Amino acid sequence: MEAEDHNKMNEKLLAKNMRRFFSAVVATTVVLGLLNWEYEKNIEKPIDKNDTTNISFTVKKGTPAKEIGKNLEEKGLISSSFSFYLYTKFNSLSKDLIAGRFLLNRSMSVEEVVTIMSDPSQAEFIITIQEGLRTRDIDAKLVELKLIEGGEFLEEVRNFDGWEYYDFLDKEALSVLNLPVEGYLYPDTYFLDPADFQPHDLIYTTMDNFENKTTELLPKIKNHSIHEIITMASIIENEVFGLEDRKIVSGILWKRLESGWKLDADATLLYITDDRKIDATDLNIDSQYNTRKFAGLPPGPISNPSLESIEAAMFPVATGNWFYLNTLDTGEVIYATSNEQHNANKAKYL
DSSP: OHHHHHHHHHHHHHHHHHHHHHHHHHHHHHHHHHHHHHHHHHHHSOSOTTOOOOEEEEEOTTOOHHHHHHHHHHTTSOSOHHHHHHHHHHTTOGGGOOOEEEEEOTTOOHHHHHHHHTOGGGOBEEEEOOTTOOHHHHHHHHHHTTSSOTTHHHHHHHTOOOGGGOTTOOHHHHTTSSSTTTTOSOOSEEEEOTTSOOHHHHHHHHHHHHHHHHTTTGGGOOSSOHHHHHHHHHHHHHHOOSHHHHHHHHHHHHHHHHTTOOOOOHHHHHTTOSSSOOOTTGGGOOSTTOTTTSOSOOSSOSSOOOHHHHHHHHSOOOOSOOEEEEOTTTOOEEEESSHHHHHHHHHHHO
16 A cells, blocks of 8 residues: 555656646747747847948957947847847858948848848958058058058059159159158058959058148148158157157257267168068168168158157257167166266166
């Protein structure tokens, strides 16, 4: 009798557990179904099928799909960043998303958004020319974007022939240089259409920007030519940071120049070396860009300077200093009034 009661209790317990199990399965199925329905709705249904107003949306290189989805949701272009992430993950589409600027609108579904953001013909590529970059650096960036083969942009700069369009260019001084418009390719962020990109277009775009940004500043130049100012600005750009230090260093460099001293600027020598470092062999290079060996300004700019460095070159601050160095840890500029003090600073900070 006890065994029979025990079996009945086990049967009841098993039945109860089975009911719980099936209830859990049903509940899970319902939840998954609702989640799937929500997911499908978020993927297929646009925010507003009637709103076709284009919104500019930019994806920076290396941005993960999860962050792209978050940015899209914040812009009001999709309803769920999580659904966007799941859609790209489950369909192995994350790797297809490209960097660029896209025109999207709220009438697009997630599927349509992903399709557009995976199509190079729909994107404007982004290139940021940082202050102090050289023309060869810009060429390398364009190669990285797969817009040109290596050297194509450099070749276009070498063959520049648009002198008549820009009054600020000194053709006589610049046309003899290997890269005639180095220094005038204004640092900024530019959006490029990969469908019809031509290297010479970027030359004129950056120089138009240079003209626009400096149109009120350059007429204020005194005692120097525009060519001299841009050349000095390009050196200052690569020597120190911050407007205050740049103006002080500008004062030092102009003072050296006017006193018949060599500029002794590492940046000019680094312009013509490949490894971006200076050794004993480099110090003996016979080039006017070697301002450790030859007096005077180099033949032309060594980088494309910022407006801040151009202003520093135009408006130097006079001090009693003749020397300066940048500390290795923080880059702080340390000044000296004599060679003895400068050597002491080098021993202390370098």
